[in-house]
Amino acid sequence: MATFNLRRLEIFRAVYMAGSVSGAARQLGVSQPSVSRHLKYYEQQIGLPLFDLVKGRLQPTREADQLFSATAGVFEEVDHVSSVVEQLRRGDGQSIRVMSSGIFLSTVLPAVTGALSQSWPGLRFEFQVGSGAAQIRALRRGIVDISLNSAGEPVPGIHRESVGRAQMVVMMHRDHPLAATDVITLRELSKWPCVGGFATGSMGSLIGPHLEAAGVELSYHVIAGFNYMVPNMIEGTRGIGLVGNLSASSHRSEMTIVRPLNIDLEYDFYVLSTENSLTGKLQQEFVDLARAEISRRTVAY
Numbered sequence: 001m002a003t004f005n006l007r008r009l010e011i012f013r014a015v016y017m018a019g020s021v022s023g024a025a026r027q028l029g030v031s032q033p034s035v036s037r038h039l040k041y042y043e044q045q046i047g048l049p050l051f052d053l054v055k056g057r058l059q060p061t062r063e064a065d066q067l068f069s070a071t072a073g074v075f076e077e078v079d080h081v082s083s084v085v086e087q088l089r090r091g092d093g094q095s096i097r098v099m100s101s102g103i104f105l106s107t108v109l110p111a112v113t114g115a116l117s118q119s120w121p122g123l124r125f126e127f128q129v130g131s132g133a134a135q136i137r138a139l140r141r142g143i144v145d146i147s148l149n150s151a152g153e154p155v156p157g158i159h160r161e162s163v164g165r166a167q168m169v170v171m172m173h174r175d176h177p178l179a180a181t182d183v184i185t186l187r188e189l190s191k192w193p194c195v196g197g198f199a200t201g202s203m204g205s206l207i208g209p210h211l212e213a214a215g216v217e218l219s220y221h222v223i224a225g226f227n228y229m230v231p232n233m234i235e236g237t238r239g240i241g242l243v244g245n246l247s248a249s250s251h252r253s254e255m256t257i258v259r260p261l262n263i264d265l266e267y268d269f270y271v272l273s274t275e276n277s278l279t280g281k282l283q284q285e286f287v288d289l290a291r292a293e294i295s296r297r298t299v300a301y
Contacts, residue, residue: 008042009071011035012050016068019057095124096282099135100148103228104269107250107297108148112289119285129226139274146283147272148290150203150244160270161287164294168207168265169248169301171231171258172240178259185262190216195234195241197227206267207242218242231256249299260301269294 014024015035025032043050050067051058060068096116100109105127113125130138135147136155154160170184178184178192190211196218197203211217222237224230230243231251243251244267248258271287 005042005045006074008038008045009074011038012042012064013068013071013075015039015051015058016060016064021058094120094122094282095126096146096286097126097128097144098146098148099128099130099138099144101131101150101228102129102226103244103247103250104148105129106228107246108290108293111293112286115289116282116285120282123282131226135272139272145273146286148269149272150267150269158272158274160272162268163271163287163291164269164298165266166244166246166269166298167300168242168267169245169258169260170240171234171243171248171251171256173234173238174255174257175238176240178240179257181259183262184259186211186214186218187216189240189242190214190218192240193221194218195222195224195230195237195239196220197224197230203227203267206265210263210265245301246294246298248301249297258301 011024011028014027015021018024018027021032021035021039025035028035039050048063049061050064051060053059098109109127116123116125126144128138128144130147132149135144135149136158138144139147139158148163150166170178170189172178176192178188181188207218222233222239222241224233227244228247230241231247231253233239234241234243235251235253235255242261242265245258246269269290271283271290273283
């Protein structure tokens with residue numbers, strides 16, 4: 001099939017349309033010797049003369065006329081394939097459906113979306129907010145392609161990739177009695193009604209053993225449906241509570257302060273997906289961008 005070498009066909013067509021080797025070289029952005037060499041090799045391969053030199057110009061032979069007409073459709077298809085490749089590169093016709101907890105939607109995902117919009121200009125984005133359990137259900141049903149959460153135990157059929165680590169810290173109103181304390185213990189925290197997200201679930205499982213070891217319990221006078229609501233609730237109620245350092249660093253207010261705990265309460269952030277979620281390149285770029293943005297925002301206290 002050497003006679004159908006696309007590069008040499010392309011050079012033949014350029015010479016045919018330009019009427020000279022120099023014109024074809026300029027059109028293709030290559031050297032004149034390269035054009036002459038490829039044209040010579042092609043004539044040798046097919047065993048046919050393609051051009052005669054007439055008054056300083058290359059005159060196509062009858063065989064060249066027929067070959068040029070026959071290859072027109074080939075290059076129309078090549079142009080079509082190139083167009084399809086460009087559309088795929090741009091993400092035209094593709095979408096990414098994401099479910100996350102609210103803190104990611106308000107902090108991490110705007111930057112991720114902006115970066116993906118630059119590298120995939122035709123990509124369409126859909127976002128939903130949901131708990132960890134809701135994310136698993138949505139992934140299994142194909143309602144979303146990918147999710148971002150602080151996940152608990154591994155779930156069968158769900159792939160998860162770590163994109164960062166967070167630590168629990170104590171946030172309080174600046175006028176709270178513990179504001180003057182540099183490091184807060186769970187025992188000190190247990191003496192005050194707290195603002196919190198779900199007292200059960202993955203966060204409850206994380207905190208529970210430490211509370212048991214300290215022999216204390218936390219009492220909640222405000223339970224917010226999602227953890228990202230806690231900082232505003234703390235400010236509004238002039239209260240105190242445990243939050244992740246991603247939430248703490250994203251809540252900028254003169255009315256609240258943040259103090260570290262005397263113990264390490266750390267947990268991981270994951271991107272969750274299934275085997276049928278996204279193309280590998282798009283998913284990996286999402287993961288890399290999410291990891292970089294979380295790293296930038298998770299301030300150590």
